[in-house]
Structure formats: C-alpha cells, structure tokens
Amino acid sequence: MNILVTGGAGYIGSHFVKAAIGAGHRPVVLDNLSTGHRWAVLAEDFYDADLADGAKLKDILSKERIEAVVHFAANAYVGESIENPTKYFNNNYVNTLKLLDAMLECGVRTLIFSSTCAVYGIPGSIPITEDEPKKPINPYGLTKHFIEETLKWYESAYGLNCIALRYFNAAGADPGLDTGEMHDPETHLIPLVLEAAAGRREFIEIFGADYDTPDGTCVRDYIHVSDLAVAHLLALDYLMTAGKSGTFNLGGNRGHSVREVIDVARSVTSSDIPVRQGQRRPGDPPVLVSDSTHARQTLGWEPGYEDISVIVGHAWQWMKKAGEMGL
Ligand SMILES: NC(=O)c1ccc[n+]([C@@H]2O[C@H](COP(=O)([O-])OP(=O)(O)OC[C@H]3O[C@@H](n4cnc5c(N)ncnc54)[C@H](O)[C@@H]3O)[C@@H](O)[C@H]2O)c1
Numbered sequence: 332m333n334i335l336v337t338g339g340a341g342y343i344g345s346h347f348v349k350a351a352i353g354a355g356h357r358p359v360v361l362d363n364l365s366t367g368h369r370w371a372v373l374a375e376d377f378y379d380a381d382l383a384d385g386a387k388l389k390d391i392l393s394k395e396r397i398e399a400v401v402h403f404a405a406n407a408y409v410g411e412s413i414e415n416p417t418k419y420f421n422n423n424y425v426n427t428l429k430l431l432d433a434m435l436e437c438g439v440r441t442l443i444f445s446s447t448c449a450v451y452g453i454p455g456s457i458p459i460t461e462d463e464p465k466k467p468i469n470p471y472g473l474t475k476h477f478i479e480e481t482l483k484w485y486e487s488a489y490g491l492n493c494i495a496l497r498y499f500n501a502a503g504a505d506p507g508l509d510t511g512e513m514h515d516p517e518t519h520l521i522p523l524v525l526e527a528a529a530g531r532r533e534f535i536e537i538f539g540a541d542y543d544t545p546d547g548t549c550v551r552d553y554i555h556v557s558d559l560a561v562a563h564l565l566a567l568d569y570l571m572t573a574g575k576s577g578t579f580n581l582g583g584n585r586g587h588s589v590r591e592v593i594d595v596a597r598s599v600t601s602s603d604i605p606v607r608q609g610q611r612r613p614g615d616p617p618v619l620v621s622d623s624t625h626a627r628q629t630l631g632w633e634p635g636y637e638d639i640s641v642i643v644g645h646a647w648q649w650m651k652k653a654g655e656m657g658l
Contacts, residue, residue, distance in 0.1 A: 332356045332567070333396050335439075337382060337430065338403030339374060340367030343445065343501050343556055345510040347401060348373045350560035359395045361388075362404065370658060371510050382426035388433035399441035399571070400434060401563055402427065405474075408518060409449065409614075412471035423474035428481070435489050442482070442493040443566050448552075448580070448619055450476045450497060458622035461497070461578050468614050479578065492576050494566040499552040499582030499621045501559055503642040504649030511649030512556070513658060521553070521646050524593055528600040529650060535604060537589050539611030542618075550586035550618040555636035555645070565630040579630065582621025587639050599643045 334351055338344040339360030344367070351358045352373065359376040376395065380387045382404055391397070405423045406412070412419040434442065449472030450465045467473040478495075485491040502521045504511030512522050526532040540547040562581050569575070587595075597604050626632045636642060 332398045334358050334567070335361060335392065335395065335397045335400045336374070336403065337361050337400065338367065338405065338445075340364055340369065340372045340377075341403055342512045342514065343498070343559055344401075344403035345371040345373055346505055346556045346560040347403070347563050349505060349509055350557070350564055354564050359391065359397065361391060366406070366514065368513060368658075371513075373509060382422070382430055385429045385433055388430060389437055392433055392437035392439055397437070397439055399443070399567060400430065400439060401443040401567070402430060403445045405445065407471065409469050409471050410518070412469050412474075416470035419470045419474050423471070424477050427478050431481075431485055431491065435485075435491065440489075440491045441567070441570055442491060443563050443570070444478060444482065444493055444495045446475045446479055446495040446497040446578070447472060448497055448499045448582070448621065450479065453616045454619070457618050458584060458620045459580065460622045461580055461625055482576070486576050492570050492574060494570050494576060495578045496559075496562060496566060497578065497580050498559055499554055499580070499619065501556045502553040503555040503557065503636060503645040505557055506636075506645055508649055508652045511653060512646065513653060520551070520589060520592055521596070521643055522650065524596045524604060525600065525643070525647055525650050527604045528596055528602040528647070529654070533605065534607045535593060536607045536609040538609050538615060540608055541611070544588055544617055546588050546590045548589035549615055550588045550620065552582040552584070552586050552620045553592075553639060553642055554581055554583045555634060555642050558634035558636055561635075562626060562630065562632045565632050569630050577629070579626040580621040580623045581626055581632075582623045583634060583637055584621055584623055586618060586620040592639065592643070595640050595643050596647075599640055599647050
C-alpha cells in the first residue's frame with residue numbers, strides 16, 4: 332500500500348516506517364522536522380511540509396496515490412501544552428482537521444491515529460481498559476480526546492474509517508539501530524536515566540517518592556517502540572479487511588516504578604546513576620498501567636520485547652550509536 336506517514340521523521344513514526352517497508356508497503360513521509368530529524372526518515376519518499384498546508388496535503392495525497400494515512404505528527408510535551416495550549420490546539424487539533432478534510436477531498440478514507448493514555452487523565456481503576464472514562468487533565472491529552480471524538484462524526488457522516496491507538500509509554504529503540512529516540516528537550520524517563528548513565532546529565536531527579544506504590548515512586552507502563560510499530564501494521568490490516576473503526580490501548584499490561592527503571596538502567600549500563608529526590612509534579616498520576624487485551628485479541632498483537640531490561644538495553648545501544656554518529 333502507499334501510506335502517507337505524517338510525523339515519519341519522529342521517534343515512533345520512523346520505527347513505523349521501517350516496519351512498513353519490511354512489510355512491503357511504500358511509506359511516504361510528511362514531516363516539518365520541528366521535532367523530528369532528517370536522518371530518521373527511512374523512507375525513499377519524503378516531503379518537508381507542514382500539516383497546516385492543506386493544498387500541499389491534497390497535492391501529496393493525489394500525486395502519491397495514497398491509500399491510507401498513519402498520523403503521528405503532533406506536539407507531545409505535556410508541560411508545554413499547559414504553558415502554551417494554543418500551540419497544541421492548533422497543531423494537534425486544527426491541523427488534524429486539515430488532514431482529515433484533505434483526505435476526504437482526495438477519497439482517502441483509511442486512517443490510523445496516534446492517541447495516548449493521557450486521554451484518561453487520572454484513572455479510576457488500574458489496569459486501564461478502553462472503557463475507562465476520558466478525563467484528560469492537560470491540553471495535550473484533550474487535543475487527542477477531541478480528535479478521537481471528531482473521528483466518530485467523520486466516520487458516520489463521511490465514511491472515514493479510523494483506528495485510534497492509545498499508546499502508553501513508548502520506549503526502547505529499533506533493535507537494528509537504524510533509528511531511535513532523540514528529543515530536545517528530552518522528557519521521557521528512560522533516555523533521561525541513560526543520559527545520566529552516560530555522564531551527559533549530572534543526576535536523575537525522582538519526582539516524588541511518597542506515592543502509594545510499592546517503592547513510593549510513580550509506576551508507568553513501558554512498551555517497546557518496535558512493538559508499537561507492528562501494532563500499526565496490524566491495525567491497518569484490520570481496517571482494510573474488517574473495515575471496522577476502533578480504539579485500542581497499546582501497552583505492556585505491567586508497570587515499572589521509576590526506581591525500578593533506574594535500577595535496570597544501572598545494571599544494563601554498569602554505571603552508577605546518581606539520583607536526586609525531588610517533589611511530586613502536579614498532575615502526575617501515581618500509576619498508569621494498560622489493559623491491552625483488546626489489541627491482543629482483536630488485532631492479534633503480540634509484543635516481542637516485553638522485558639524492561641531489553642527495552643532499556645535497546646535504548647542504551649541506540650544512545651551509544653547516536654553518540655558515535657555525532658547525532
Ligand atoms: N512517545 C510516546 O511515549 C507517546 C505516547 C503516547 C502518544 N504519543 C503520540 O505519538 C505520536 C508520535 O510521538 P513521538 O514520540 O514520535 O513524537 P516526535 O516528536 O518524535 O514525532 C512527531 C513528529 O511530528 C512532526 N510534526 C509535528 N508537527 C508537525 C506538523 N505540523 N507538520 C508536519 N510534521 C509535524 C515532528 O517534526 C516529528 O517528527 C504523537 O502524536 C504523540 O502524541 C507518543
């Protein structure tokens with residue numbers, strides 16, 4: 332299939348591109364390189380373009396004979412979304428509407444959308460199923476929730492079929508080390524811990540150690556980015572064959588505390604990682620763990636890299652390779 336991959340120069344998008352090529356598809360990447368990287372574009376076809384440019388979107392969709400869109404492009408910093416909500420409402424929501432309208436004008440009615448566990452806010456029950464009430468507590472999560480809701484209306488009114496995938500914490504790197512995570516600023520725990528292991532960061536700060544969790548630190552569900560990529564291919568197959576829209580959690584169904592991740596990183600890197608105890612951050616739920624049974628049963632998704640030390644190990648290998656390449 333000819334697949335338009337928005338945000339294909341970003342962390343998760345570049346892993347999807349690699350998986351899509353491996354599965355025999357032709358990904359066409361559209362990315363404005365605002366947080367992504369030219370080196371991360373693994374597709375032959377690349378447009379340095381912005382989602383805001385509706386005319387360009389239509390041009391690409393028709394010229395490249397696009398059959399499906401996988402939509403990763405977004406801003407994804409929770410803290411920034413609280414400080415600058417307009418950036419998030421415009422780029423994540425308004426620009427997604429431009430994409431949907433361009434798709435409809437060009438007769439493309441198949442979409443895989445990157446959603447997030449941030450749509451749940453502070454969940455009432457753990458593990459979190461797709462039925463958990465959606466109560467986002469920041470503009471980032473709200474934009475994703477708006478899009479999910481909008482998509483239901485686009486399906487009933489215009490026949491646009493969509494699968495929304497709610498990722499938990501994407502982590503790790505391509506086992507072949509063709510791509511990996513590189514955000515600036517970095518806000519994700521595993522690369523931050525590894526930066527401390529590499530001596531590029533003086534210490535890792537733990538935000539709160541007095542939560543009601545086994546060791547007092549927050550618990551999160553880490554899912555290997557290459558497993559996420561495969562889930563998108565399965566979702567695409569499902570949408571093309573069953574023709575049914577849907578929403579799926581994508582997580583590992585188990586949680587790891589901040590302290591546990593630091594200990595795993597110490598053992599993977601054989602480094603002493605200095606830690607500093609900080610205050611809780613407002614709005615951090617104590618525990619976020621998925622129930623991803625729906626994706627496993629309906630899409631046949633079976634994550635291949637569930638062990639947290641494998642996830643951290645791939646991220647570490649990637650960080651070392653990126654350093655050698657001067658990235
Ligand atoms: N990383 C995670 O753990 C996680 C968790 C849940 C959901 N998500 C979602 O997954 C998607 C990808 O996340 P990521 O971690 O790969 O982020 P990323 O920042 O690495 O990738 C996003 C890409 O989109 C591009 N982009 C942004 N706005 C654009 C625009 N207007 N036009 C064209 N390109 C644009 C950026 O340049 C970047 O390459 C996002 O939608 C994010 O909300 C990520």
